[in-house]
Structure formats: C-alpha cells, structure tokens
Amino acid sequence: MKPVQPAFHGSKHYANILRDRLKRIFLDMGFIQVSSPMLEISFWNFDALFVPQGHPIRDTSDTFFVKEPAKGLLPDAKLVDRVKKTHESGWTTGSTGFGYNWGAEAARTNLLRTDLTSIIARELSNIKIKELPLKIFSIDYVFRNTINNRLIQSQSVTGLMADEKINFKHLLGLLNNLFNKLGFSETRFRPSYFPYTELSVKPEFFNKSSKEWVSLGGAGILRPEVVKPLTGSEVPVLAWGLDFERILADIYNIKDLSEAYSTDINFVSSFNPFSKRL
Amino acid sequence: MPSMNFNLNDFCNLVGRRFSKEKILDKLPMMLGVEWLGSRGDELIIKVPTNRPDLLSVEGLARASRSFIGLKKGLINFDLAESDYFLKISKSVKSVRPFLSIAVIKGVKLTDDVIKSLIQLREKLQSYCSNGIKAFIGIHDLRAVKFPLNYTIVETSSSKFIPINSSKAIALNQLSEQKESPVILSADDEVISLPGIATSELTKLRSSTNDLLIEVTGTDSLIVSKVLSILVASLIERKTKVYSVIVREGKFKHAAPDLSPSRFKLDINYCNKLLGIKLSSKRVIGLLERMGYGIKHKDDQLIVEVPCYRLDVLHPIDLVEDLAVAYGYAKFNHETPLIPSVGSELPKEETINLIRERLASYGYNEVINCLLTNQDVLFNKMLAVETPVVKLLNSKSSEHNLCRNSLTPLIINLLSLNKHNDYPQAIFEVGDVLIRRGNEVIQDKRLCFAKARNNSNYTEVKLVAENLLSLLNVKFKTKDFTSSSFIKDRASAIRFGKEQIGFFGDVNPEVLNNFGIKIPVAICEIRISGLI
Numbered sequence: 048m049k050p051v052q053p054a055f056h057g058s059k060h061y062a063n064i065l066r067d068r069l070k071r072i073f074l075d076m077g078f079i080q081v082s083s084p085m086l087e088i089s090f091w092n093f094d095a096l097f098v099p100q101g102h103p104i105r106d107t108s109d110t111f112f113v114k115e116p117a118k119g120l121l122p123d124a125k126l127v128d129r130v131k132k133t134h135e136s137g138w139t140t141g142s143t144g145f146g147y148n149w150g151a152e153a154a155r156t157n158l159l160r161t162d163l164t165s166i167i168a169r170e171l172s173n174i175k176i177k178e179l180p181l182k183i184f185s186i187d188y189v190f191r192n193t194i195n196n197r198l199i200q201s202q203s204v205t206g207l208m209a210d211e212k213i214n215f216k217h218l219l220g221l222l223n224n225l226f227n228k229l230g231f232s233e234t235r236f237r238p239s240y241f242p243y244t245e246l247s248v249k250p251e252f253f254n255k256s257s258k259e260w261v262s263l264g265g266a267g268i269l270r271p272e273v274v275k276p277l278t279g280s281e282v283p284v285l286a287w288g289l290d291f292e293r294i295l296a297d298i299y300n301i302k303d304l305s306e307a308y309s310t311d312i313n314f315v316s317s318f319n320p321f322s323k324r325l
Numbered sequence: 326m327p328s329m330n331f332n333l334n335d336f337c338n339l340v341g342r343r344f345s346k347e348k349i350l351d352k353l354p355m356m357l358g359v360e361w362l363g364s365r366g367d368e369l370i371i372k373v374p375t376n377r378p379d380l381l382s383v384e385g386l387a388r389a390s391r392s393f394i395g396l397k398k399g400l401i402n403f404d405l406a407e408s409d410y411f412l413k414i415s416k417s418v419k420s421v422r423p424f425l426s427i428a429v430i431k432g433v434k435l436t437d438d439v440i441k442s443l444i445q446l447r448e449k450l451q452s453y454c455s456n457g458i459k460a461f462i463g464i465h466d467l468r469a470v471k472f473p474l475n476y477t478i479v480e481t482s483s484s485k486f487i488p489i490n491s492s493k494a495i496a497l498n499q500l501s502e503q504k505e506s507p508v509i510l511s512a513d514d515e516v517i518s519l520p521g522i523a524t525s526e527l528t529k530l531r532s533s534t535n536d537l538l539i540e541v542t543g544t545d546s547l548i549v550s551k552v553l554s555i556l557v558a559s560l561i562e563r564k565t566k567v568y569s570v571i572v573r574e575g576k577f578k579h580a581a582p583d584l585s586p587s588r589f590k591l592d593i594n595y596c597n598k599l600l601g602i603k604l605s606s607k608r609v610i611g612l613l614e615r616m617g618y619g620i621k622h623k624d625d626q627l628i629v630e631v632p633c634y635r636l637d638v639l640h641p642i643d644l645v646e647d648l649a650v651a652y653g654y655a656k657f658n659h660e661t662p663l664i665p666s667v668g669s670e671l672p673k674e675e676t677i678n679l680i681r682e683r684l685a686s687y688g689y690n691e692v693i694n695c696l697l698t699n700q701d702v703l704f705n706k707m708l709a710v711e712t713p714v715v716k717l718l719n720s721k722s723s724e725h726n727l728c729r730n731s732l733t734p735l736i737i738n739l740l741s742l743n744k745h746n747d748y749p750q751a752i753f754e755v756g757d758v759l760i761r762r763g764n765e766v767i768q769d770k771r772l773c774f775a776k777a778r779n780n781s782n783y784t785e786v787k788l789v790a791e792n793l794l795s796l797l798n799v800k801f802k803t804k805d806f807t808s809s810s811f812i813k814d815r816a817s818a819i820r821f822g823k824e825q826i827g828f829f830g831d832v833n834p835e836v837l838n839n840f841g842i843k844i845p846v847a848i849c850e851i852r853i854s855g856l857i
Contacts, residue, residue, distance in 0.1 A: 056688065057684065057685035057686060057687060057688040057689045057690055057751070058685055058690050058691060059681055059682070059685050059691045060690075060691035060692060060693050062693060063681070063691060063693070067678070070670060070674075073668065074668040074669070074670060075668070076668065077664075077665060077666035077667060077668045078666075078668050079666075079668060079669050080668075080669065080670045080671045080674065081671070082671055084766075084768055085696065085728075085757060085759065085768060086715060086728070086759060086766050086768070101455060101459070103375055103452075103453055103455070104375055110719075111697075111717050111718075111719065111720060112717070112718040112719050113715060113716070113717060113718060114716045114717060114718040115715065115716040115761070116715070116761065116763070116764040116765075116766065117718070118764070119764075137639070137640070140640065141640055141641060142639045142640040143639045143640070144639070145547075145639075146545075146546070146547050147545065159696075159717075159728075180664045180666055182664070182666050182668075188696065188757075190696070190697070192719060192720060192721055193721065194721045194722055199695065199697060199722075199725055200695045200696060200697065208662060208664070210662075210664055212664070213662055213664070214598065214599055214600060214601030215599060215600045215601055215649065215657060216600070216601035216602075216657050216658055216659065216660040217601070217660050217661075217662040219654075219657055219658075219659045219660075220658075220659040220660040220661045220662060221661070221662055223659040224661060235655065236654045236655070236657075237354055237355060237358065237654065238354075238355065238356070238357070238358035238646075238649075238650045238654060239358050239374065240358055240374035240375060240376045240377070240637075242375075242376075245640070245642045245643055245645070245646050246599075246642075246645065246646040246649050247358075247646065248654065249358075268599065268642075270640070270642060271640060271642055272639070272640065283599065285662075308693050308695075310692070310739055310742045310743070311742070311743065311746070312690055312692070312739075312743045312746055312750055312752060313743075313746050313747075315690060315691075315692060316690040
C-alpha cells in the first residue's frame with residue numbers, strides 16, 4: 048500500500064481501526080463487549096474448557112507459564128469440584144470423562160492466556176439461565192511462546208451466543224453475516240477439532256492471489272462438559288475465536304503475518320483507512 | 326496437530342478405489358477434518374486433528390475413507406483367534422507402570438509401505454502419549470519371542486540387554502536413571518522390552534518377519550488399550566490375522582486385547598434439535614454407518630457401537646458431530662439467529678476512543694507495543710530502580726521474559742527503532758500493563774505519548790497532558806518529580822487527590838544514549854484506569 052503522507056499527520060493504528068470496525072459489527076448485532084485478565088490461571092484457560100491435564104494440546108499451545116507469581120487462586124469450590132468430576136468421570140453431563148485424577152494444584156498455575164476462550168468460561172460461570180439469551184464478544188490480546196514466524200502477541204476475536212432456541216445452522220449464519228460485513232466474498236466451513244467444541248467448525252476464505260483456502264480461526268457448539276459444570280444447565284452455546292491478524296492481513300494486503308504489527312512509524316501511519324471493508 | 330505422510334497408490338489400494346490427487350485434496354478436508362501440508366509426487370502429507378490418532382496411518386485413513394464413500398459401511402468386526410501365548414503381570418509394576426495390553430498379529434508382509442507406515446504410526450502415537458510416558462509401544466518379531474512372558478520389575482544395575490540397533494549388551498542402568506525399572510522378560514529371562522526407553526535387538530523386525538508381537542505399557546489404562554487397538558486395527562487393513570494373548574494378573578486371567586466396541590445411546594431428536602434439521606432415523610443410521618459406527622435401534626432411540634480404535638467419542642455429542650460431517654457441512658443452510666438484544670461496549674472504551682482521536686488530532690501516531698519485554702529495556706537502559714514485575718518461566722526468547730509494568734520504556738524503545746525515519750516524531754499508545762503486588766497482579770490501562778524533535782519538547786507534552794486531563798474533568802496538580810530516567814527539574818508528577826496518576830518530562834540524555842537516540846525526547850504516561 049502506498050504511503051498517504053509520511054509523518055506529520057496523526058493517525059490511529061491500522062490494527063485498531065479494524066478492531067473498531069469489528070466492535071461496531073458486534074454492537075450492531077446486539078452483542079455485549081466483555082474483558083478478562085491477560086494473566087490467567089490454567090483453570091480458566093484449560094480446565095474449565097475440558098482440556099485434560101497432560102493433554103498434548105496443552106504442550107502444543109505454546110503456553111507462556113509465569114515464574115513470579117507462579118500460582119493464582121481458584122474460583123468457588125463448588126464450581127471447581129464440578130469441573131474436577133467432569134474431567135474424571137463426566138459428572139452428570141452424560142460424558143465418560145477422561146478417567147484420570149484431576150489435580151487442583153495444576154489448575155492454579157499462572158500463565159498468559161493462550162486464547163480468549165478463558166473469557167467464555169468466565170462469562171458462562173456468571174450467567175443465570177433465566178437471563179438468556181447471552182450474547183457477548185471480546186477482541187483482545189493473547190500470547191504464544193513461539194520463535195517461529197508466528198506472533199508472540201496476537202489478537203483474538205471471540206464471542207458466544209447462548210439460547211435455548213439456537214442450533215448449528217445459526218452458528219453458520221452468524222459467521223457468514225460477519226464475514227460478509229468484512230468483505231470476504233468466498234468462504235466455507237470445514238469440520239475441525241477443538242477440545243471445547245463439538246460440533247467444531249473451521250471457517251476459511253478463498254485467497255484469490257494465493258489460490259488457497261485460508262483459515263479464519265475456529266468455531267463450534269460448546270461441549271456439554273464445558274457448559275454444564277459452568278452454568279448448571281445444558282443450554283446450547285455457539286462460540287467462535289477468529290484470528291484477527293488473518294483478517295487484518297487480507298484487508299490491508301499484508302503478505303507476511305509476522306509483519307502484522309510493524310514498529311516502523313512511517314509504515315504504521317501510511318495505511319489508508321478509507322477502505323470499503325473498514 | 327501431528328502430520329502424516331502416505332503414498333497415494335498405497336492409499337487407493339487399501340480403499341479399493343482409484344482417486345486422483347486433486348479429488349483427495351478436495352474431499353479429505355471436508356470429510357475428516359484433516360489439513361493439507363503438501364505433496365511430493367505421489368507422496369502426500371496431511372495434518373491430522375489431535376483427537377483422531379486412529380488417522381495417523383494410511384491404513385486408518387483408508388478405512389475411514391472407504392466407509393465414508395459407502396464402499397463398506399458400519400462397524401468392523403475384529404475376529405480374534407484364540408491362542409496359548411501367555412503373559413504374567415507381576416504385582417511389582419503396579420506402582421510404576423501398571424497397565425499393559427498385548428496382541429499377536431500373523432501373516433504380515435513387511436513391504437516398504439507397510440514398514441514405513443508402521444514406524445510412522447508408532448512414532449506419532451508415542452509422541453501423542455507424552456513421548457511414551459502414558460503409553461510405550463514395543464513391536465517384536467514373534468519368532469524371536471520365547472513364551473511365557475513376564476511383565477515385572479528388575480534392578481537396573483544387575484540386568485542387561487542389547488538395545489535395538491546396537492550390538493553390545495549393556496546394563497539397564499546405563500539407559501535408565503531409575504534403580505528399578507519395569508521390563509518384559511521372555512521365558513529364558515532375556516529383557517525384550519524396557520518400556521519408555523527401547524526394545525531389544527533380539528526381537529527386532531527383519532525383512533523375513535511374518536508374525537508380530539505388539540505390546541503397549543503405560544500409566545493411563547484407557548490410552549494403553551486404545552493405542553494397541555489403533556495399531557491392531559491398522560494392521561488388520563493389511564489382511565493379517567490377530568491372535569489373543571492370555572494375561573494373568575494375580576488370580577485373574579483374561580484374553581488380551583479387548584477389541585470390543587463401546588456403546589452410547591443416541592436420541593434422534595437430540596441430533597435434529599442441535600443441527601436444526603429433520604432427518605429420519607433411517608437416514609441418521611445410514612450416515613452414522615458411513616462414519617464406521619454400528620447401530621441398533623428402537624424408534625427414535627439408537628444404540629451406537631463405537632469401534633475400539635476411536636478414542637475421541639466421550640459423549641453422544643461426538644456422534645452428532647460425525648453425523649453432521651457425514652451429512653456434509655456444506656449442505657446446512659445458513660440461518661441468521663433472530664434473537665434481539667441490546668449491545669454495549671465496555672464502559673471505558675468510548676472515552677479511550679475519544680482520547681485516541683484527540684491524540685491523533687494533535688498529530689500523534691498510534692503504535693502497538695508487545696506486553697512482553699525484558700530487564701534491559703524496562704530497567705537497565707532507563708536507569709530505573711527495579712520494581713516487582715510479572716516474570717515468565719519458559720519464554721523461548723530472552724527478549725521477552727518480563728511483562729511490562731510501564732509503557733514509557735517501550736515507547737522510547739520504539740523511537741530507537743525509528744532513527745532512520747524523519748523527525749519530528751510523535752507517537753502514542755493506549756495499552757495494558759501488569760502491576761505486581763506480591764502474589765497479586767493488577768492489570769492497569771495506561772496512556773503514553775512522546776515527542777522527539779530537535780529542541781526541548783517539555784512544554785508541548787505538558788500542554789497535551791493538561792489539555793487531556795481537563796477534558797476528562799480531572800482536578801489534577803503537578804509536583805516536582807525526581808527520577809533518574811528524566812532530566813533533573815524538567816519532570817513533573819501528576820497527582821490526583823493523594824495519588825500519583827502519571828508523570829511527564831524531558832528524558833535523561835543518558836537514557837536516550839542507552840537506546841541510541843540522538844535527539845531530545847519528552848514523554849508522558851498517565852494511568853487512565855482510575856480516571857475514566
């Protein structure tokens with residue numbers, strides 16, 4: 048993209064301009080914005096999301112663990128007990144569980160959140176079923192311990208919709224509306240796997256220049272083993288976590304994702320915010 | 326997600342139908358959730374979802390594909406032939422590595438494709454099992470194994486064996502740090518397997534091998550039995566025959582392996598409600614059979630038999646997903662959820678946005694720094710006294726092992742990365758910092774802005790700060806601020822009531838020098854969490 052004018056003019060950061068746009072879309076659709084701490088305990092990042100302790104996904108999540116302070120405090124003991132029982136034997140969710148001994152100490156481990164799904168767990172633990180529907184979203188930073196071309200700090204666009212009346216078709220409809228508003232013309236939904244959703248969906252868009260399907264993140268219906276211990280009920284919950292930088296790269300034509308957050312001031316202020324997609 | 330290599334021709338032979346590379350490339354991701362990594366000629370590479378270790382071999386992939394396209398639907402019944410092979414599990418292993426599963430496979434033709442696939446499957450499964458801790462796999466040439474076997478504990482200093490691919494017998498304590506270790510002993514007391522570490526050279530597979538003994542040991546009973554099932558089910562695809570081994574544990578005897586399916590109840594209405602479609606029970610049964618399940622039913626209640634090699638089915642919901650995959654995600658209508666509600670942003674976002682707009686209107690450019698930084702940027706170069714910060718345990722980069730507790734050092738650092746650009750430079754950031762008080766961590770929202778230009782910038786930064794604070798209706802006072810990061814008498818603390826909420830001033834030239842900046846910089850940082 049050509050510089051609009053070097054230096055002298057002030058500007059909002061191009062990533063924040065997109066963030067504002069995404070926020071507006073969710074507000075238009077009646078969603079409530081929420082936030083949660085960046086420094087999180089394993090309980091909210093993994094355990095409450097039915098990711099078993101010692102599961103390969105915990106290793107492959109490139110988690111930043113915290114040395115000081117190493118441990119945090121667990122929430123309400125009743126909630127912790129429900130999560131423990133669900134992991135061990137399924138509790139009353141109709142699941143078999145994983146058949147291992149769940150440890151509270153490991154759940155207290157401090158880390159930098161690897162995903163915004165921790166927000167989903169926290170918010171679900173606060174809702175009252177009488178207050179449905181629940182429609183929330185968050186756009187915020189997550190952290191991955193990596194030295195490859197991936198970013199150690201990136202943003203996730205996460206949200207959920209909980210209501211007795213919703214189903215899988217609504218999940219696809221909602222994501223489709225969102226992608227239309229962002230100007231993605233060709234998208235598809237593919238089967239995938241995430242530990243906390245079943246059905247799981249990988250939304251992808253067709254990149255016309257590279258002629259490839261590119262992932263936009265993940266989505267699905269939360270597992271009963273996630274929803275019931277947190278809410279006490281089995282209400283359907285649609286959830287998604289989109290890769291902010293993939294959207295950013297497509298809209299601003301950034302070729303290399305690791306360059307999504309440049310430190311060059313001229314580069315940062317040269318983006319044209321007068322895009323039809325913003 | 327682990328990767329898996331396979332040969333196109335081998336795959337087609339196993340399925341029993343020819344496919345073009347393009348066809349597979351198009352279909353597999355939509356039917357099994359695998360992803361493409363690439364191909365080299367007829368050699369294809371895919372990524373397999375973490376929950377489907379049964380697809381980590383070309384045999385498993387072919388089995389799933391064959392039933393998906395309807396060539397052979399429903400549950401595969403595994404014929405288990407009886408035998409008098411015998412293994413005893415000693416009490417002593419209980420506390421270390423209690424679980425074992427075992428099978429004999431006969432009539433294996435170890436062609437290149439079979440060997441490659443078997444080695445790959447063993448490797449991938451083992452790394453899936455925390456590198457052999459949860460389950461370790463030993464594959465032996467049956468001819469070289471003398472029954473009965475004994476799974477027991479030995480002292481590592483007094484036991485020897487020849488590890489695979491070596492020629493010398495060595496003491497077990499050269500391989501294991503433990504004083505005692507579980508082993509599998511053959512009838513003549515030779516160690517044939519040292520679980521978690523290696524199997525023996527004596528029983529290794531050779532080109533003449535036709536019959537195999539496969540044993541899996543580990544600390545997780547479910548994983549041990551599933552891993553063996555996956556291996557056996559893969560080899561059965563190669564037209565082999567499975568024999569049981571009689572396992573005695575104390576007084577109890579059973580025939581291993583257990584290849585029987587598990588059973589789940591599934592209500593058709595539950596499926597239809599979650600999917601938002603109306604499928605008849607006949608249709609549901611047909612679709613589930615294409616995913617390799619066996620079905621027994623009565624009206625709308627199904628009993629679904631889940632094959633032994635699947636370890637991802639924990640709840641009826643997992644069957645609903647497979648049903649939707651077989652139906653085809655692409656066939657679902659997209660329905661806009663018409664659920665009215667009132668949206669709202671976080672209480673402080675609107676004000677933060679106004680602040681950002683105001684700073685942009687003053688000619689400042691917004692930047693985004695990383696939360697993670699290091700001792701050098703945060704304290705040393707700033708000539709600042711070290712304050713408590715959140716420290717990371719396992720960062721792969723020494724550049725990023727602390728969480729920032731102030732924006733100022735990172736803003737100065739960013740200016741140091743822009744020395745090649747024209748001056749003046751004016752930048753700002755609104756971002757979170759982590760403040761550590763003992764074991765408590767507070768996430769605090771900060772605003773920081775800086776001006777770099779040839780003469781002193783103190784007055785401009787002061788004016789901007791004062792203007793912003795009065796717009797926010799903050800009754801603030803300024804006081805002298807002493808900090809080695811700033812020029813003496815050219816820095817002020819911003820106070821609100823009894824609290825210091827920020828500071829501004831001309832940065833100490835020595836600090837700028839540490840960052841390699843040769844032009845004066847004035848900077849201001851304000852805690853906005855408490856003000857808006």
